[in-house]
Amino acid sequence: MRAPAVAARSAQDRSARRKLRRKLGMTVVGYVVALLFFFPILWMLLTAFKTETAAFTVPPRFWFHPTLASFGEALARGNYLHYALNSLASSLVSTGIGVLLAVPAAYAMAFYPTRATDGTLLWMISTKFIPAVGVLIPIFLIYKDLSLLDNIWGLILVYTAMNLPIMVWMIYSYFKEIPAEMHEAAQVDGANTAQVMARVVLPVAIPGLASTCLLAIILAWNEAFWSINLTNTTAATLPVFIAGFKTAEGLFWAKMSAASALAVAPILIFGWMAQRQLVRGLTFGAVT
Amino acid sequence: MPHLGQTIYVVIMLESIFFLTKFAEIYATTSGGPGLATTNLPYLIFLESFFQYDIGTASTIAIFAVILANIVAIFLVRFVAANLAEGAQA
Numbered sequence: 001m002r003a004p005a006v007a008a009r010s011a012q013d014r015s016a017r018r019k020l021r022r023k024l025g026m027t028v029v030g031y032v033v034a035l036l037f038f039f040p041i042l043w044m045l046l047t048a049f050k051t052e053t054a055a056f057t058v059p060p061r062f063w064f065h066p067t068l069a070s071f072g073e074a075l076a077r078g079n080y081l082h083y084a085l086n087s088l089a090s091s092l093v094s095t096g097i098g099v100l101l102a103v104p105a106a107y108a109m110a111f112y113p114t115r116a117t118d119g120t121l122l123w124m125i126s127t128k129f130i131p132a133v134g135v136l137i138p139i140f141l142i143y144k145d146l147s148l149l150d151n152i153w154g155l156i157l158v159y160t161a162m163n164l165p166i167m168v169w170m171i172y173s174y175f176k177e178i179p180a181e182m183h184e185a186a187q188v189d190g191a192n193t194a195q196v197m198a199r200v201v202l203p204v205a206i207p208g209l210a211s212t213c214l215l216a217i218i219l220a221w222n223e224a225f226w227s228i229n230l231t232n233t234t235a236a237t238l239p240v241f242i243a244g245f246k247t248a249e250g251l252f253w254a255k256m257s258a259a260s261a262l263a264v265a266p267i268l269i270f271g272w273m274a275q276r277q278l279v280r281g282l283t284f285g286a287v288t
Numbered sequence: 289m290p291h292l293g294q295t296i297y298v299v300i301m302l303e304s305i306f307f308l309t310k311f312a313e314i315y316a317t318t319s320g321g322p323g324l325a326t327t328n329l330p331y332l333i334f335l336e337s338f339f340q341y342d343i344g345t346a347s348t349i350a351i352f353a354v355i356l357a358n359i360v361a362i363f364l365v366r367f368v369a370a371n372l373a374e375g376a377q378a
């Protein structure tokens with residue numbers, strides 16, 4: 001009578017221990033994967049604190065005397081603030097214009113769908129599947145004629161167009177989550193479209209709008225292709241600043257890493273502050 | 289895994305399209321060199337148009353780049369369209 005109970009208990013123990021061990025294993029795997037994803041950024045930060053020769057040693061060194069020399073050189077060679085302000089202006093203004101255009105578009109498609117709605121949505125997102133280089137030359141030539149090259153407004157125009165499909169899609173999916181009854185109830189109460197939008201739809205969708213804007217700002221901030229090709233100095237953004245450290249001869253890794261660290265720092269801090277909002281928004285929208 | 293299948297499908301498709309259009313990484317590190325060893329289509333277009341000033345050739349390559357991306361995109365668009373229609377019914 002006793003033996004089976006003991007055996008059962010030890011079996012229970014064993015399974016509990018096995019469960020614990022598996023949990024521990026998963027945790028370790030999780031940390032390893034996280035480190036793997038984080039490693040390039042870590043390496044960039046480490047390289048930024050090295051001297052040029054230390055950055056180039058083989059095998060690479062993890063332990064070294066940290067120095068701020070590369071930061072000094074990076075700051076001395078380019079006007080960081082000028083590039084940073086351009087980045088800030090282009091990402092904020094393009095996101096502002098984008099959200100002003102995307103909200104009405106998403107509103108119409110979410111609450112008054114017609115037979116064309118699915119097709120329109122699909123067509124919008126499919127423009128994101130075309131490689132940007134495909135339209136580089138036409139846009140470059142048009143911009144040259146309109147003297148929009150190296151002009152911050154030209155960049156803002158491209159960024160708005162680039163992010164608009166994503167913004168419409170995200171806002172559309174947030175609007176879709178709002179029960180149609182709420183919308184109808186407001187209409188029955190005699191609210192016109194503007195009132196429904198301002199008093200009912202937008203307050204509910206604010207978290208979604210916020211995360212859409214965050215994403216658009218981050219995408220515009222990190223955009224390199226258009227800013228490298230369409231701007232030179234006047235309207236150049238931080239990616240141009242980073243790429244400017246590339247030289248045909250000589251060592252530039254430490255300086256470039258320092259420049260990169262300076263370029264990603266603002267958006268990284270911003271991202272950390274907005275992290276909860278961002279994750280919430282992304283999962284909220286993904287359910288549809 | 290069966291539930292993740294769709295997501296994985298979309299991620300693979302999107303990533304292949306994104307990697308077909310990588311540009312900044314190449315520009316900032318190897319500049320397509322040594323020779324043309326690390327030049328991809330977007331970078332080749334960039335070289336042709338802004339270094340050789342051969343807009344015609346560059347445009348031709350650009351069309352090929354778009355076609356290549358569209359081959360992948362067709363599957364993705366079809367898939368998304370099917371999902372949209374499904375979502376509308378549910």
